[in-house]
Amino acid sequence: MxxxxxxxxxxxxxxxxxxxxxxxxxxxxxxxxxxxxxxxxxxxxxxxxxxxxxxxxxxxxxxxxxxxxxxxxxxxxxxxxxxxxxxxxxxxxxxxxxxxxxxxxxxxxSDKHDWFAESRRDRTNARQDWYVWADAKADGTPPNNWQSVFGGPGWTWDARRGQYYMHNFLSSQPQLNVHxxxxxxxxxxxxxxxxxxxxxxxxxxxxxxxxxxxxxxxxxxxxxxxxxxxxxxxxxxxxxxxxxxxxxxxxxxxxxxxxxxxxxxxxxxxxxxxxxxxxxxxxxxxxxxxxxxxxxxxxxxxxxxxxxxxxxxxxxxxxxxxxxxxxxxxxxxxxxxxxxxxxxxxxxxxxxxxxxxxxxxxxxxxxxxxxxxxxxxxxxxxxxxxxxxxxxxxxxxxxxxxxxxxxxxxxxxxxxxxxxxxxxxxxxxxxxxxxxxxxxxxxxxxxxxxxxxxxxKANAALVTGAIRFVEATETVLAFERESGGQRLLCVFNFAAEAREWLPEDADSWRVVEQVGEVEQWRLGPFAGVIAERPA
Structure with a gap:
């Protein structure tokens, strides 16, 4: 479609x-x-x-x-x-x-990008503010307590500018100043x-x-x-x-x-x-x-x-x-x-x-x-x-x-x-x-x-339809997807043992797709089913 x-x-x-x-x-x-x-x-x-x-x-x-x-x-x-x-x-x-x-x-x-090479050269170049630079504290330590994702401070000293530059990740990934x-x-x-x-x-x-x-x-x-x-x-x-x-x-x-x-x-x-x-x-x-x-x-x-x-x-x-x-x-x-x-x-x-x-x-x-x-x-x-x-x-x-x-x-x-x-x-x-x-x-x-x-792709309710949750127990999840006149019921067993879950008007649902063993709403281990109720 x-x-x-x-x-x-x-x-x-x-x-x-x-x-x-x-x-x-x-x-x-x-x-x-x-x-x-x-x-x-x-x-x-x-x-x-x-x-x-x-x-x-x-x-x-x-x-x-x-x-x-x-x-x-x-x-x-x-x-x-x-x-x-x-x-x-x-x-x-x-x-x-x-x-x-x-x-x-x-x-x-990267710190090898031409933008950073220019920015780090001095404090007066055309790209001086393209990255996040800051002076050291009076004792020479970084400007604040920010930490990087990959470990260690979020600041690295650069002797060219006499300032720290900031990085959320590796020190070789200087932070752009997108402001x-x-x-x-x-x-x-x-x-x-x-x-x-x-x-x-x-x-x-x-x-x-x-x-x-x-x-x-x-x-x-x-x-x-x-x-x-x-x-x-x-x-x-x-x-x-x-x-x-x-x-x-x-x-x-x-x-x-x-x-x-x-x-x-x-x-x-x-x-x-x-x-x-x-x-x-x-x-x-x-x-x-x-x-x-x-x-x-x-x-x-x-x-x-x-x-x-x-x-x-x-x-x-x-x-x-x-x-x-x-x-x-x-x-x-x-x-x-x-x-x-x-x-x-x-x-x-x-x-x-x-x-x-x-x-x-x-x-x-x-x-x-x-x-x-x-x-x-x-x-x-x-x-x-x-x-x-x-x-x-x-x-x-x-x-x-x-x-x-x-x-x-x-x-x-x-x-x-x-x-x-x-x-x-x-x-x-x-x-x-x-x-x-x-x-x-x-x-x-x-x-x-x-x-x-x-x-x-063949079911509009799954592509763009609304969702409404019906059940969420420790092991069973059930929700409906609906678009236009189509209504689908989606039920999943998250357990390694069979579970039974009966919807209202169980006999009126037609199975569209399933994985695992599904027999009359008894779902086998890690089984799932999508069913449709005819309009």
């Missing part, structure tokens, strides 16, 4: 597939994925039935944070190819009916560059960190907790080092620009404790971003009916509230089946989780390999690449275990990802989950994902 038939913008209710370029497909035999590798495998992505691909950063970078430390916003790192390779990727995606979303990192740059109109103008010019190359939208990375308190006030301390805190960052409420109330005003400028290119789409990544408030502020009305997603599920230790209900009910279907997006997995979070499934139940849980994701109100994001049921990989210390994992090992799980290469062909060296040793190792069970192997199995997780995406 097309977007026009649904009477909606293409992005509303869309399914978006995230590609982490380093780990998708290696076309030149260096052990690292690249743009040409992505282009060669876009048929796989299109076959899933998703609407768009989101590409994590591929821009020139020293790769200290694997591309999120950008040294040139308008190019392609040689590791990934060339601008011509990017253009070919966009052309192939569009030919397959796929939109292309690219990351934009507006909170910081400055000239910085905003430069970032909008970057966006225009990629829009002119044919991209269909942007994912704005860590946008909550784009502005800090100009007065540089200390962050308040968090109260003591029984849980162990592994980073100084965890000892503070970050009310002054991020989440400034002027960020939405900058986002209005971003939206005004993208609106001059018909059909373009914007989504914000939002982290932190006040995620819903910021997500809704960033997407309020029709003059800010189209949607936003947070880490409600990505960092949740358990997936429960109560959590799903609590999170979704914060997004009522009322005018001006904004439109949410949801992800169970991405490149920053451990694989969901490894986080949430009881040992021995990974496959059944993964299927139920996939059906649940398809039934949520909002956009949905699938992370590469999620359609295969990939599990988290335990990376040995000597193979770690993630700076956060290395700094806090072994107490921080880190991100490498979810960034391992895609397994394409079980019988080939490098599992079809590369002809040489890849930059990160495969999981011991990943060969058995390879794409080619699942292609031959009509009952595979891959086949199920395609079927469920087709089912979601």
């Amino acid at each position: 097309s977007s026009s038939e649904l009477g909606r913008e293409w992005w509303r209710g869309a399914a978006i597939y995230q590609i982490y370029p380093r780990s998708f497909a290696d076309s030149n035999g260096d052990g690292v994925g690249d743009l040409a590798g992505i282009t060669a495998h876009l048929d796989h992505v299109a076959s899933l039935g998703v609407d768009a691909v989101w590409l994590s950063p591929f821009f020139p970078s020293p790769m200290k944070d694997f591309g999120y430390d950008v040294s040139d916003y308008r190019g392609v790192d040689p590791l990934f190819g060339t601008l011509a390779d990017f253009d070919a990727l966009v052309a192939r995606a569009h030919a397959l009916g796929l939109k292309v979303i690219v990351d934009q990192v507006y909170a910081h740059t 400055e109109a000239a910085v905003q103008d430069a970032l909008l010019d970057v966006a225009r560059f990629w829009l002119d190359r044919g991209v269909d939208g942007f994912r704005l990375d860590a946008i909550s960190c784009a502005m800090v308190d100009p007065a540089l006030r200390d962050n308040p301390a968090r109260p003591p907790t029984n849980s162990r805190r592994t980073r100084p960052f965890d000892f503070q409420f970050h009310i002054h080092s991020q989440s400034h109330p002027d960020i939405p005003l900058f986002l209005e400028r971003v939206r005004a620009l993208t609106d001059t290119y018909p059909g373009r789409f914007t989504v914000a990544e939002v982290g932190g404790p006040n995620v819903e408030l910021e997500m809704q502020a960033f997407t309020q009305g029709d003059h800010r971003l189209n949607t936003a997603y947070g880490f409600n599920f990505l960092y949740a230790k358990a997936l429960t009916p109560a959590l799903v209900r609590e999170v979704l009910e914060r997004w009522p279907d009322t005018p001006g509230t904004g439109w949410p997006s949801w992800a169970f997995e991405n490149h920053d979070a451990p694989r969901a089946v490894s986080r949430w499934a009881p040992p021995g139940h990974e496959e059944a849980f993964g299927r139920m989780k996939m059906l649940l994701l398809m039934a949520l109100r909002g956009n949905i994001f699938l992370y590469q390999g999620e359609e295969l049921g990939l599990t988290q990989v335990d990376i040995p210390f000597d193979r770690l690449r993630d700076p956060e994992a290395i700094a806090n090992w072994p107490l921080t799980l880190g991100r490498d275990g979810a960034r391992t290469p895609m397994p394409w062909v079980a019988g080939e060296a490098g599992l079809g990802f590369s002809t040489v040793e890849p930059w990160l190792p495969f999981g011991p069970d990943h060969a058995a989950l390879a794409v080619a192997r699942q292609e031959r199995d009509g009952a595979s997780m891959l086949a199920l994902t395609r079927r469920l995406l087709a089912m979601r």
